[in-house]
Amino acid sequence: MSTLFRDARLADGRVRDVRTASGRIASVAESVATDPQDRVIDADERLLLPGAIDAHVHFREPGHDEKETWTTGSRSAVAGGVTTVVDQPNTTPPTVTGDAFDEKASLAAASSVDYGINGGVTPDWDPASLFDRPLFALGEVFLADSTGDMGIDASLFADAVERAADADVVVTVHAEDAELFDESARERDAGGTGHDADADVWSQYRAAEAEAAAVERAVDVGADAGADIHIAHTSTPEGVDAAVAGGATCEATPHHLFLSREDATDLGTYGRMNPPLRSEERRSDLWQRLVAGDIDIVATDHAPHTREQKDAGLWDAPSGVPGVETMLPLLLARAKQGEISYERVRDVTAANVASIFDLPRKGRIREGYDADLVLVDPDDSREIRGDDLHSKCGWTPFEGYDGVFPDLTLRGGDVVYDGEAVVGDPAGENVRA
Numbered sequence: 001m002s003t004l005f006r007d008a009r010l011a012d013g014r015v016r017d018v019r020t021a022s023g024r025i026a027s028v029a030e031s032v033a034t035d036p037q038d039r040v041i042d043a044d045e046r047l048l049l050p051g052a053i054d055a056h057v058h059f060r061e062p063g064h065d066e067k068e069t070w071t072t073g074s075r076s077a078v079a080g081g082v083t084t085v086v087d088q089p090n091t092t093p094p095t096v097t098g099d100a101f102d103e104k105a106s107l108a109a110a111s112s113v114d115y116g117i118n119g120g121v122t123p124d125w126d127p128a129s130l131f132d133r134p135l136f137a138l139g140e141v142f143l144a145d146s147t148g149d150m151g152i153d154a155s156l157f158a159d160a161v162e163r164a165a166d167a168d169v170v171v172t173v174h175a176e177d178a179e180l181f182d183e184s185a186r187e188r189d190a191g192g193t194g195h196d197a198d199a200d201v202w203s204q205y206r207a208a209e210a211e212a213a214a215v216e217r218a219v220d221v222g223a224d225a226g227a228d229i230h231i232a233h234t235s236t237p238e239g240v241d242a243a244v245a246g247g248a249t250c251e252a253t254p255h256h257l258f259l260s261r262e263d264a265t266d267l268g269t270y271g272r273m274n275p276p277l278r279s280e281e282r283r284s285d286l287w288q289r290l291v292a293g294d295i296d297i298v299a300t301d302h303a304p305h306t307r308e309q310k311d312a313g314l315w316d317a318p319s320g321v322p323g324v325e326t327m328l329p330l331l332l333a334r335a336k337q338g339e340i341s342y343e344r345v346r347d348v349t350a351a352n353v354a355s356i357f358d359l360p361r362k363g364r365i366r367e368g369y370d371a372d373l374v375l376v377d378p379d380d381s382r383e384i385r386g387d388d389l390h391s392k393c394g395w396t397p398f399e400g401y402d403g404v405f406p407d408l409t410l411r412g413g414d415v416v417y418d419g420e421a422v423v424g425d426p427a428g429e430n431v432r433a
């Protein structure tokens with residue numbers, strides 16, 4: 001199937017015809033001749049972007065298919081313009097052995113988007129068999145416990161980073177130092193479950209200082225081993241600055257860029273995640289660092305949990321929020337308001353992700369690249385509603401926010417979302433296989 005987009009506006013403002021054939025971008029030019037077989041789409045100067053690459057999702061299989069599956073997670077992805085995802089290892093079993101990797105890889109065949117599968121680290125990981133598999137990256141490596149309780153100590157971390165350097169794979173780090181958590185916060189929990197709990201207490205507990213301290217440690221270990229360190233979900237400007245100073249790359253999530261402790265009280269446990277929401281001042285400084293280029297990529301840390309699981313007390317509810325479907329729509333809504341350029345949105349959601357994680361055929365609209373494409377009308381925003389989203393969890397922390405959603409998403413030249421429904425059979429491929 002070949003497709004010709006007529007008069008598409010690219011992120012840099014140029015208006016071009018873009019033709020796809022055999023899953024790749026075949027031509028990008030001011031005027032491209034139509035082949036009789038082409039499906040012609042009059043883009044009418046709507047915006048055409050490379051499909052977003054979300055380097056941080058938790059699609060929950062194997063082990064937690066009540067929260068999400070490769071089917072539901074990838075359907076949510078395409079409806080939000082994401083065409084490649086990277087799955088994290090805190091599943092059950094955790095992805096810490098070659099066998100566990102294989103089990104996850106066979107489940108991922110149900111994915112509508114391309115994917116990478118990360119390997120993780122626990123005291124009983126098996127690096128020999130794990131590095132024998134087509135790993136996307138090592139990570140997220142947990143320096144403190146989060147969902148799955150995979151926090152590891154300093155010596156295991158150093159060992160893991162050395163092995164990753166030998167294998168020439170990036171290490172993605174969940175950087176929080178549990179020694180700096182404020183245990184006295186527990187006494188300030190006034191009780192209540194679900195939305196009636198106060199997640200600001202969670203922000204007090206997993207203190208902001210705990211992030212930069214862990215980032216500093218991670219980049220030091222990385223430098224000693226000669227490894228590439230990527231800091232996951234930086235939530236504080238101090239954490240970003242420590243990553244930049246240490247020569248690491250870093251990501252920020254939509255929830256840390258759009259939400260703050262001022263939202264935590266209303267969200268309750270639905271606003272509990274690791275690292276937690278930060279002060280409005282830190283949130284705004286984080287956004288500035290995104291616009292300025294200190295933050296390399298936006299990744300969602302899409303971490304769905306069921307309502308039933310979230311409707312518990314603050315200390316018992318699981319951490320994490322969904323986000324894969326709303327990342328690009330939220331950023332495009334901000335771009336529409338002039339708060340970030342379309343080129344920067346393209347870079348942080350696609351081009352930079354491809355260069356950090358070495359995906360030479362992804363992240364740009366250029367001849368020879370994979371035909372992973374998102375067409376949007378940049379002026380057409382709508383309110384985000386949990387009921388409209390495709391994640392199995394059925395809720396969003398961004399309820400009521402403006403989003404610019406895709407009119408069309410293509411993966412490998414095939415339409416996977418037509419603006420109203422997810423279409424086609426799952427055909428996602430492992431990007432490292």
Ligand SMILES: NC(=O)N[C@@H](CC(=O)O)C(=O)O
Pocket residue numbers: 058090140146147174272273274275301303304319320321
């Ligand atoms: N971020 C979260 O709060 N939760 C994530 C794990 C993680 O990324 O730390 C999850 O898997 O639920």
Ligand SMILES: [Zn+2]
Pocket residue numbers: 140146174232233274275
């Ligand atoms: Zn994490």
Ligand SMILES: [Zn+2]
Pocket residue numbers: 056058088140301303
């Ligand atoms: Zn995560």
